[in-house]
Amino acid sequence: MTNANEKILQLKNVRLYFSSGFGKRKVVVKAVHNISFDVYKGEVFGLVGESGCGKTTTGRAIIKLYNLTDGQIYFKGKLISEGNRGKNLEIKRLRQEIKEKIKETNSQISELKGEGVKSNEEKLAVEIGEAQQELKSFIAEKKAQISELKKQKALAKRANVRDPELMSKMQMIFQDPIDSLNPRMTVKEIISEGLKINGIRDKEFIDKEVNRALELVGLLPDHANRYPHEFSGGQRQRIGIARALIVNPELIIADEPISALDVSIQAQIINLLNDLRKKFGLTILFIAHNLSVVKFFCDRIAVMYYGRIVEIATSDELFKHPLHPYTKALLSAVPMPDPDYEKTRRRITYNPSLRKFTVDKPKMVEIYPGHFVYASEEEVKAYRKELNLE
Amino acid sequence: MKLPEDVVLRVDNLAVSFKTPDGLVKAVRGVSFDLKRGETLCIVGESGSGKSVTSRAIMGILAGNAIIEGGHIYYKDLDLVDVKEKDFHKIRGSQIGMIFQDPLSSLNPIMKIGRQITEALILKNKMSRDEAKARALELMSEVGIPEPEKRFYQYPFHFSGGMRQRIVIAIALAMNPEILICDEPTTALDVTIQAQILDLIKELKEKRGLSIIFITHDLGVVANMADRIAVMYAGKIVEYGKSEEIFYDCRHPYTWALLESMPALEQSKGQLNAIPGTPPNMLFPPKGDAFAPRNRYAMKIDFEEEPPFFQVSETHYAATWLLHPDAPKVESPIKGRYFLSKGAKSND
Numbered sequence: 001m002t003n004a005n006e007k008i009l010q011l012k013n014v015r016l017y018f019s020s021g022f023g024k025r026k027v028v029v030k031a032v033h034n035i036s037f038d039v040y041k042g043e044v045f046g047l048v049g050e051s052g053c054g055k056t057t058t059g060r061a062i063i064k065l066y067n068l069t070d071g072q073i074y075f076k077g078k079l080i081s082e083g084n085r086g087k088n089l090e091i092k093r094l095r096q097e098i099k100e101k102i103k104e105t106n107s108q109i110s111e112l113k114g115e116g117v118k119s120n121e122e123k124l125a126v127e128i129g130e131a132q133q134e135l136k137s138f139i140a141e142k143k144a145q146i147s148e149l150k151k152q153k154a155l156a157k158r159a160n161v162r163d164p165e166l167m168s169k170m171q172m173i174f175q176d177p178i179d180s181l182n183p184r185m186t187v188k189e190i191i192s193e194g195l196k197i198n199g200i201r202d203k204e205f206i207d208k209e210v211n212r213a214l215e216l217v218g219l220l221p222d223h224a225n226r227y228p229h230e231f232s233g234g235q236r237q238r239i240g241i242a243r244a245l246i247v248n249p250e251l252i253i254a255d256e257p258i259s260a261l262d263v264s265i266q267a268q269i270i271n272l273l274n275d276l277r278k279k280f281g282l283t284i285l286f287i288a289h290n291l292s293v294v295k296f297f298c299d300r301i302a303v304m305y306y307g308r309i310v311e312i313a314t315s316d317e318l319f320k321h322p323l324h325p326y327t328k329a330l331l332s333a334v335p336m337p338d339p340d341y342e343k344t345r346r347r348i349t350y351n352p353s354l355r356k357f358t359v360d361k362p363k364m365v366e367i368y369p370g371h372f373v374y375a376s377e378e379e380v381k382a383y384r385k386e387l388n389l390e
Numbered sequence: 391m392k393l394p395e396d397v398v399l400r401v402d403n404l405a406v407s408f409k410t411p412d413g414l415v416k417a418v419r420g421v422s423f424d425l426k427r428g429e430t431l432c433i434v435g436e437s438g439s440g441k442s443v444t445s446r447a448i449m450g451i452l453a454g455n456a457i458i459e460g461g462h463i464y465y466k467d468l469d470l471v472d473v474k475e476k477d478f479h480k481i482r483g484s485q486i487g488m489i490f491q492d493p494l495s496s497l498n499p500i501m502k503i504g505r506q507i508t509e510a511l512i513l514k515n516k517m518s519r520d521e522a523k524a525r526a527l528e529l530m531s532e533v534g535i536p537e538p539e540k541r542f543y544q545y546p547f548h549f550s551g552g553m554r555q556r557i558v559i560a561i562a563l564a565m566n567p568e569i570l571i572c573d574e575p576t577t578a579l580d581v582t583i584q585a586q587i588l589d590l591i592k593e594l595k596e597k598r599g600l601s602i603i604f605i606t607h608d609l610g611v612v613a614n615m616a617d618r619i620a621v622m623y624a625g626k627i628v629e630y631g632k633s634e635e636i637f638y639d640c641r642h643p644y645t646w647a648l649l650e651s652m653p654a655l656e657q658s659k660g661q662l663n664a665i666p667g668t669p670p671n672m673l674f675p676p677k678g679d680a681f682a683p684r685n686r687y688a689m690k691i692d693f694e695e696e697p698p699f700f701q702v703s704e705t706h707y708a709a710t711w712l713l714h715p716d717a718p719k720v721e722s723p724i725k726g727r728y729f730l731s732k733g734a735k736s737n738d
């Protein structure tokens with residue numbers, strides 16, 4: 001099913017910061033902090049973590065609801081958004097360097113002039129000229145670098161412009177089936193909006209497509225003229241899925257599509273997504289916090305903690321050999337419908353302050369083919385040992 | 391009516407309806423259960439099955455358009471259905487406490503935490519401010535809030551979701567209630583926080599000898615908390631029994647379907663056994679067994695006549711015609727389907 005060679009979505013060092021206030025009161029929230037992952041065509045990629053860890057922000061950044069602070073996102077091999085924080089910092093640093101160099105040269109020249117009283121004037125002029133020449137070439141070099149970065153920034157600006165044709169291949173399903181549907185629009189208007197935005201005016205075609213989408217998600221064509229409030233939660237979520245499907249997307253970002261639904265309805269929606277995925281070869285980025293559903297539905301899972309991805313692995317691998325202490329804590333907290341298991345369950349708590357990274361900086365390490373973990377070198381050694389023992 | 395020694399609360403054939411412009415919504419249609427001293431009774435069901443309405447009827451906090459159509463709620467020597475509002479406040483809070491789902495909306499955002507905890511102590515127990523504060527600090531450290539002295543003067547927005555729920559629990563426990571009703575206390579929380587809150591409730595139950603009615607739709611949470619379980623569907627209890635009996639030997643098709651629709655951890659990819667259709671509209675409660683239209687084992691009689699409770703064991707009852715001696719034998723789809731621990735055991 002999954003095509004390991006074709007990356008449909010690539011995130012490279014993505015950062016997303018939100019800032020509020022000015023001056024001393026300025027607060028920067030690092031919602032997403034340097035994450036990178038690839039999603040292959042045809043797979044279901046799960047993104048789990050507690051609320052506030054940045055998983056929804058990541059999903060929204062991919063579909064360009066937010067502008068990136070830094071990093072790049074590629075969709076179907078094309079750069080779709082890029083942040084400039086890194087470049088801005090680099091430009092700032094280069095300008096600072098130039099300033100310092102000028103200061104340095106000036107003090108050097110004035111020193112030479114002070115000494116120049118003793119030595120002859122010709123030699124002095126040559127030395128000053130040399131220093132100035134050096135400064136000039138230094139500035140020219142740095143200025144070239146800056147202009148190169150500025151060029152890149154301009155390119156990023158162009159990449160950030162929305163390409164409607166490409167972006168319609170990416171759709172989103174939202175968490176709350178009540179809030180995400182406009183109560184004053186009929187189901188037909190809601191579902192056909194995507195087509196209308198893409199410039200399709202043919203009424204017959206729209207009707208046909210709406211009916212097709214409704215049938216795909218298990219609703220009836222005569223539901224089209226009703227309003228969202230006439231439907232139950234599960235049916236509303238189906239409308240949301242139909243709205244995403246109408247433009248024939250290749251990637252669907254499902255942001256907690258089942259957490260607002262009842263247990264008995266959750267299974268229906270999961271089955272529906274599974275069917276659709278097989279039928280159209282869809283790729284799904286599944287954002288959720290219910291781990292048993294994620295394990296069942298996803299091929300690969302990324303665990304997020306405070307804006308960082310701490311572990312990526314296939315779902316079986318992650319549940320069999322969780323490595324990062326946060327993943328372990330998360331897995332140990334999942335309640336299971338089994339009283340015997342619950343009685344003997346041991347909960348692991350995660351205390352990030354126990355891990356000190358002042359010397360040994362952690363980074364993403366591939367510890368096992370396809371199993372990445374965010375760890376320092378010392379920890380990697382421990383993890384390797386842990387895996388070998390089993 | 392005199393309650394047996396080990397029963398703290400008895401709900402007998404309770405029926406609650408809501409008056410709406412469309413007609414009477416029959417939310418609860420004859421619910422009976424006993425809450426035993428020191429046990430945790432879990433009520434499981436989908437939204438709209440009447441589990442919250444039952445608990446609100448016990449607390450006497452039903453919405454204005456609610457009508458208690460029949461039944462009794464016995465507590466001590468009282469029938470709570472007949473207790474007048476001006477007398478109810480002696481029971482509510484001080485003898486039966488309640489924790490709600492959303493910790494943010496059950497706290498007053500513009501009142502300091504300390505005042506919210508001490509409010510009832512000062513008003514009802516006639517404590518002085520200093521006494522009340524000392525008691526509140528004690529409670530706050532009991533529910534695991536670090537630095538209670540400092541936290542006492544903070545507002546709800548200073549607290550995280552889990553901490554807020556701890557505050558709500560502290561408020562509920564301030565008056566030393568005998569019964570605690572928890573209405574989905576962890577639904578709004580993360581799994582890791584949820585586990586902490588569940589542990590806290592269990593610990594407090596042991597320490598104070600509380601009897602708990604725990605309402606939830608998460609079967610995992612039920613397995614963690616319950617001594618006994620009542621499964622509700624469309625305003626009725628369809629099956630009740632001890633925790634092990636419900637999870638390993640349930641008899642009602644709805645309970646089967648609920649357990650089946652959750653993916654077991656070892657389950658490989660494929661289809662989930664979803665329950666088809668949607669819950670019935672309680673404006674027009676269906677004739678016969680309410681679950682029949684969604685039930686693949688439904689028989690003709692399920693659509694015509696309501697099943698009575700059949701006894702499975704001394705503590706285990708289920709309302710399904712499948713248990714009638716004349717019914718065809720149906721193998722439980724849950725049998726042989728093990729969740730974590732048993733699956734792991736069989737692998738060894």
